[in-house]
Amino acid sequence: MKKLVLFLILFLNGISYSQELVKSINLEIDNKTDYFHTIDEQNNKIAFFLVNKTDVESLLFDENINQEVRLKTAKPDKKFKSIIGNGFEDGNAVLYWQNSKENEVMVQTFNFRNNNVSSKILELEISEEEEIIKKIIINNTFHIITINKRSSILNFHSIKNQTLEKKIIDLSDKKFINKENRFSTLWPILYEGFAFEKELTFQNITNETPPSLVISSNKRKSYVKEDKLILTLDNNKGFTQIISIDLKQYTATVSSLSQPYIKQNDFLSVDSNSFIVDNFIIQMKSNPNYMIVEVKDFEGKLIKQFEINDEKDFEFKNSDIIQENGSVKNTRVLGTTNQLLRKINKFYPSLSCYSSNNKLYFTIGGVSLDETTNPYNSFGGIIGGATGSIIESIIIASFSNNNLNSYRNRKVIYINSVFDKNFNHISGEIEKLPFDKLRAFAEEKKKLERPTVFKFKSDLFFGAYDSENKSYSFFKFKS
Incomplete structure (x- = not known):
């Protein structure tokens, strides 16, 4: 009866959010247990992992979130301290564990057809001259990407079907430009720390959920386009410098596109950023009085240009100028364009674009630093339990989880616009x-703990735990 009441409350209160409670399962998760998910896009399955101090358990769900298989195994040897990746191979869920010396990876395979769990240890030959810059799964292959110190040499330690191979991409003959406008190797450019990002990192960008301005404020981003990994600087x-890596041939091209021109002087600071969506790159440059946004193809051909200044409003906006102060509920509307420009310049400039239903949802604005003591706080809500850093890499890599609460502890100012697929403005x-809707729902339903967000069969899902009723619920959000 208690659970029925909970269901009715959630259902009735949630109507305004246009969400559907797809499934609620009996599941006890204590504070010493971490959990996360991985999706099999080819077979429309979800694997849900529970990790505590002694065991690893995996629950397989079908396309209707019905539980099909439940597998449990002991945790690996204590030397394997963390899970650095997760994915699917041939219908089997896979976890990648790394040892404390970072010279071994254990591939743990959950075979749902045969109801068994197997593992294989692979020797990871990362030299002392290499530093890791990215861990990412692309087309069912797990890549640990490193760069040689003081060089432009990238190494791909790639794992598939429990085998590991190393590929080298030497960019020594390519030209890179540092922030002082001098030619440089790639290493010092990646080693620079910025307000929102640590050195030797790239912020992953996907179209799973609309990228927040906090996430897209990073100066180093990575995008996956079919068999290509695209890195932007x-x-x-x-300039925006672009490294396009073909992961079939392990070859790379490097190009640079000039940012919009704004005259600089000693009194007006200038900043810039970029964002890739579909087959376009959008670049912005601004000072306290003026902003130019340009849309180009990857050859540098100008498709559209938009201007904003303190005397001219942005003609193509579909919203007011909004300042969000840490949450969806705590917002205010700003009245003038010069407020927008000044605050973008005072904060850190950012732009993002989301492709959905043959429309492009464009947001531009600025974000403040995290007001907590740690400027590199993980953007997402707390998912893990007492096992600590075991799944830290999984949390960091989870784009939509990070996206959910990324505005927390920050001031963000922005305007929204809608365009068709050719960047023609759609009014209204x-x-x-x-x-x-999901963000508003998550803020309202504080009782639902440790949320996770994912896209499944083109629908957006929100999962969270109810400790009082010892149940885990999956909600689907519709347009």
């Missing part, structure tokens, strides 16, 4: 996206 305010009131 906006360390230099005059902007519709609420499923992710906007």
